Amino acid sequence: xxxxxxxxxxxxxxxxxxxxxxxxxxxxxxxxxxxxxxxxxxxxxxxxxxxxxxxxxxxxxxxxxxxxxxxxxxxxxxxxxxxxxxxxxxxxxxxxxxxxxxxxxxxxxxxxxxxx
Amino acid sequence: xxxxxxxxxxxxxxxxxxxxxxxxxxxxxxxxxxxxxxxxxxxxxxxxxxxxxxxxxxxxxxxxxxxxxxxxxxxxxxxxxxxxxxxxxxxxxxxxxxxxxxxxxxxxxxxxxx
Numbered sequence: 001x002x003x004x005x006x007x008x009x010x011x012x013x014x015x016x017x018x019x020x021x022x023x024x025x026x027x028x029x030x031x032x033x034x035x036x037x038x039x040x041x042x043x044x045x046x047x048x049x050x051x052x053x054x055x056x057x058x059x060x061x062x063x064x065x066x067x068x069x070x071x072x073x074x075x076x077x078x079x080x081x082x083x084x085x086x087x088x089x090x091x092x093x094x095x096x097x098x099x100x101x102x103x104x105x106x107x108x109x110x111x112x113x114x115x116x
Numbered sequence: 117x118x119x120x121x122x123x124x125x126x127x128x129x130x131x132x133x134x135x136x137x138x139x140x141x142x143x144x145x146x147x148x149x150x151x152x153x154x155x156x157x158x159x160x161x162x163x164x165x166x167x168x169x170x171x172x173x174x175x176x177x178x179x180x181x182x183x184x185x186x187x188x189x190x191x192x193x194x195x196x197x198x199x200x201x202x203x204x205x206x207x208x209x210x211x212x213x214x215x216x217x218x219x220x221x222x223x224x225x226x227x228x229x230x
Contacts, residue, residue, distance in 0.1 A: 004158075043205055045159070045221035091158050102147060102211075103172060104219070106158030 002027045004094050006107035013082045014115050020067075021077045021110050023092030029053075032094060034068065035104070036077045039089040048090070051075065079112075087114045118142075120222035122208050128228045129198055137193040137225045141210030148191050149219060150183055151207040159207055165191060198229045 003026045013019035025034070036048040051059045051068050058066050063083075067076045079086055092107045121140040129135050141148050146167050151159035161175040168188045176182070180198075185191040195202055205226050209219040 043207070043224040043226075045207065045209070047218055050218075093158075102149070102164050102166075103161035103175065104149075104151075104159070105161070108156070108158050 002029075002032075002094050002096070002105045004092050004105050004107040006092055006110050008110045009108070010111045010113070012113040012115060013079070015082055015084060017082055018078060018080045019082055019112065021079075021090050021092075021112070023075045023077070023107060025073050025075065025092070025094050025105075027073070027094065029096065032096060034066075034075045035093040035095070036064070036066070036075075037091045037093060037106075038086075039091060039109070041088075045091070049077065082114050084114050084116060087112055120208055120210050120220055122206075122222035122225050124225060125223065126226045126228075128230060131198060131200060131229055133198055135195050135198055135227065137195075137206050137227070139191045139193070139208030139210075139222060141189065141191070141208070142220055143189075144212065145210035145220075146188065146213050147211040147217075147219075148185060149209045149211075150191070150193050151209070153205040153207055153224070155204070162193070162206075195227075198227075200229045203227055203229045 005024045032053045034051045037045045038048050049061045049064050063080045065078045089109045091109045093104045095104050123138045148165040150162040153159040163183050164172040165185045180196045182194045205224040207224045209221045211217045211219040
């Protein structure tokens with residue numbers, strides 16, 4: 001079974017600085033999707049960024065970028081120029097390849113605090 | 117609708133009672149998912165619908181849990197004989213057709229069993 005591990009229960013960053021959240025996963029599949037979701041106190045999960053495993057290029061969305069290391073099964077999230085609104089729980093998630101079960105497998109999350 | 121809507125937002129019930137949680141997906145989304153998020157944990161998959169049928173119900177923890185989606189739109193998660201361990205946030209998500217399309221989440225129902 002696939003597993004996702006987030007080894008940092010909590011992280012903090014100064015406003016305008018850069019922070020990296022770690023994620024590792026375990027799978028025997030060669031093709032899959034990886035995601036980072038943000039969950040503010042409202043509880044709604046918001047997609048931050050996604051990566052297809054067959055793409056070598058790391059995904060980027062504005063201030064958010066990933067470092068995808070397929071051989072190491074590592075998928076870290078870098079947040080640049082951190083803003084107060086970035087404070088939330090961040091979850092790394094894995095999804096099986098197209099045509100398989102559509103379920104997401106989540107890590108336990110990292111609580112990010114942004115200090116003014 | 118504009119987004120995934122879940123009702124009620126919060127539900128308190130007594131141990132042993134029956135509860136129903138409702139999810140109204142984004143209009144036109146054929147795929148619908150239920151997840152359960154316990155305190156301090158990430159969401160855990162419960163069940164996935166493609167249209168009216170449950171394509172994967174491997175996450176349902178036991179036979180007290182059941183979900184339906186009779187017309188391929190609104191879904192109801194039903195929990196019989198609730199236990200204190202069922203207390204969690206129940207999240208619903210929908211996507212256009214599954215298979216690589218983005219899943220949009222609702223704000224969840226916080227269920228508390230006392």
